[in-house]
Amino acid sequence: MAVISQTEFQRKRGRRKWMGRAFYGLCLISVAIALGMLAVLLVYLFIQGITGISWSFMTSFASRHPEQAGIKAAILGSIYVVTVAGSVSFVLGVASALYLEEYSARSKFARIAKINIANLAGVPSIVYGILGLQIFVHSLNLGKSVLAGGFTLALLVLPIVIVASGEAVRAVPPSLREAAYGLGATRWQVIWHMVIPQAFPGILTGVILAVSRAIGETAPLIAMGALTFVPFTPDSPLSRFTVLPIQIFNWTSRPQERFQEAAAAGIIVLLAILLVMNAGAVILRNKFQNKWEG
Amino acid sequence: MLFLSTFLSVLVTAGIVAVLLAEAITFFADVSVFEFITGTRWTPLFSSKQFGVLALVAGTTLTAVMAMVVALPLGLLSAIYLSEYAPNSVRKVVKPILEVLAGIPTVVYGYFALLFVTPILRSISGDIAVFNAMSASIVMGIMILPMVSSLSEDAMRSVPRNLREGAYALGSTKLEVSTLVVVPAALSGIVSAFILAVSRAIGETMIVTIAAGQNPTFTLNPFVPIETMTAYIVQVSQGDAPAGSIEFKTIFAVALLLFTITLLMNLLSQFVVSRFREEYE
Numbered sequence: 224m225a226v227i228s229q230t231e232f233q234r235k236r237g238r239r240k241w242m243g244r245a246f247y248g249l250c251l252i253s254v255a256i257a258l259g260m261l262a263v264l265l266v267y268l269f270i271q272g273i274t275g276i277s278w279s280f281m282t283s284f285a286s287r288h289p290e291q292a293g294i295k296a297a298i299l300g301s302i303y304v305v306t307v308a309g310s311v312s313f314v315l316g317v318a319s320a321l322y323l324e325e326y327s328a329r330s331k332f333a334r335i336a337k338i339n340i341a342n343l344a345g346v347p348s349i350v351y352g353i354l355g356l357q358i359f360v361h362s363l364n365l366g367k368s369v370l371a372g373g374f375t376l377a378l379l380v381l382p383i384v385i386v387a388s389g390e391a392v393r394a395v396p397p398s399l400r401e402a403a404y405g406l407g408a409t410r411w412q413v414i415w416h417m418v419i420p421q422a423f424p425g426i427l428t429g430v431i432l433a434v435s436r437a438i439g440e441t442a443p444l445i446a447m448g449a450l451t452f453v454p455f456t457p458d459s460p461l462s463r464f465t466v467l468p469i470q471i472f473n474w475t476s477r478p479q480e481r482f483q484e485a486a487a488a489g490i491i492v493l494l495a496i497l498l499v500m501n502a503g504a505v506i507l508r509n510k511f512q513n514k515w516e517g
Numbered sequence: 518m519l520f521l522s523t524f525l526s527v528l529v530t531a532g533i534v535a536v537l538l539a540e541a542i543t544f545f546a547d548v549s550v551f552e553f554i555t556g557t558r559w560t561p562l563f564s565s566k567q568f569g570v571l572a573l574v575a576g577t578t579l580t581a582v583m584a585m586v587v588a589l590p591l592g593l594l595s596a597i598y599l600s601e602y603a604p605n606s607v608r609k610v611v612k613p614i615l616e617v618l619a620g621i622p623t624v625v626y627g628y629f630a631l632l633f634v635t636p637i638l639r640s641i642s643g644d645i646a647v648f649n650a651m652s653a654s655i656v657m658g659i660m661i662l663p664m665v666s667s668l669s670e671d672a673m674r675s676v677p678r679n680l681r682e683g684a685y686a687l688g689s690t691k692l693e694v695s696t697l698v699v700v701p702a703a704l705s706g707i708v709s710a711f712i713l714a715v716s717r718a719i720g721e722t723m724i725v726t727i728a729a730g731q732n733p734t735f736t737l738n739p740f741v742p743i744e745t746m747t748a749y750i751v752q753v754s755q756g757d758a759p760a761g762s763i764e765f766k767t768i769f770a771v772a773l774l775l776f777t778i779t780l781l782m783n784l785l786s787q788f789v790v791s792r793f794r795e796e797y798e
């Protein structure tokens with residue numbers, strides 16, 4: 224074993240300590256860059272867009288003249304499409320999660336289904352748009368409608384709902400189920416009266432996260448063919464529509480500066496909606512956590 | 518009923534594969550597979566059509582690699598900071614704020630890349646085109662950074678305490694514990710996070726559509742307009758290529774390739790976790 228002198232040891236130790244401090248600085252800088260970019264992004268968008276936000280911007284339709292352009296059709300379109308996507312993915316997602324967790328947790332089919340769901344979560348969103356185009360728009364003949372868009376986004380966010388609901392269902396203490404079974408409840412009664420009510424805040428959090436993902440999606444709806452000029456609000460589920468992100472994309476890709484300001488104003492509205500929804504999810508999650516700890 | 522809805526999610530995968538294959542097969546009846554995967558010129562929307570998908574693959578590779586050059590070091594260092602250095606109170610605040618970056622819609626990043634980052638780059642060098650891979654990649658790197666940092670941090674935090682304490686007892690500094698003990702122990706999780714992030718970058722659409730251009734070029738020059746696979750699909754969807762035409766069919770061939778690449782990467786990421794995870798219990 225090599226023996227080193229006292230001074231050599233001191234020198235090396237000093238260098239190791241110095242490198243440690245430098246590395247710590249590097250880590251801090253990385254976090255600062257990431258946080259700084261977020262701050263720059265938000266401040267820049269705010270400065271660009273805040274002047275464009277007005278009552279007439281919220282209540283006007285898209286227009287060839289930037290000063291008259293507004294997001295009425297886009298906001299209502301987003302609400303309709305996301306309502307369809309949210310309710311469909313909620314029903315299907317909770318049903319799948321209950322099946323996977325309560326009925327067949329260890330079957331071969333459940334294992335394959337779980338791997339499949341993990342992979343579906345990684346499929347690029349634009350591929351879902353092509354699926355929606357062929358299945359909903361063409362095969363089921365729904366056209367480029369609110370329903371077709373909503374169904375497409377429902378499939379896109381389904382894995383999020385299934386995973387979140389599965390976790391919520393698993394977090395329900397087994398003692399509750401056993402107590403209910405002990406009183407003679409059937410499996411369905413246990414699920415309906417014990418598991419679902421207890422897991423509901425967790426499920427709802429998952430649905431909110433899924434909906435906030437859906438509300439910001441652009442690519443799948445463009446692939447589905449929704450990038451068109453829509454100067455009206457959808458009046459039926461089969462009506463054509465536009466959504467906020469598509470309107471933002473449309474304005475961003477125009478050369479006129481006034482349209483880019485309108486895009487920034489649209490972005491502020493979109494981010495504000497997301498902020499409200501995510502705050503809701505956080506409040507629900509805290510409520511949920513306190514329940515079993517408190 | 519519950520079984521049926523679970524079955525539906527399997528059906529979605531089958532549906533994706535079936536839809537993509539059905540049209541892609543008719544595409545490959547007209548265009549040879551060999552030309553598709555070896556050609557470097559992609560001009561299906563011109564009158565003299567060429568179908569060399571490598572022009573699009575080059576664009577995708579370029580943007581994804583450069584995005585990772587941004588996201589990997591920043592994400593990994595952030596993860597080490599959050600897991601090893603930050604006090605709990607700081608971590609509880611910083612982690613959710615970082616994750617906000619992942620929740621911002623991609624169209625917003627596209628706007629930011631085109632109208633904020635690109636002008637800055639162009640003021641540094643006038644040779645940079647308005648649409649370029651550089652700006653899109655930097656912004657995409659910021660977007661996927663929280664994915665790298667969150668997943669890596671989870672992996673590092675699950676490394677047992679006694680490994681760290683053993684290294685400290687041998688006289689290691691914090692740097693040595695972090696980089697020589699914790700990171701290697703968490704490597705499977707870090708690598709899998711990294712692969713997932715690459716897969717996400719490959720499938721990313723709006724940033725590259727808005728900021729990187731619509732000019733399929735077989736190049737690795739980050740300062741000129743390019744086009745990625747995803748941006749091409751958007752470009753065709755924006756126009757009105759009639760169903761059944763060769764232009765329309767190209768998006769299925771491109772999407773099939775995109776789907777295959779991302780699926781393989783996701784499977785690889787799951788394999789890395791299950792095969793190489795260090796068990797300490």
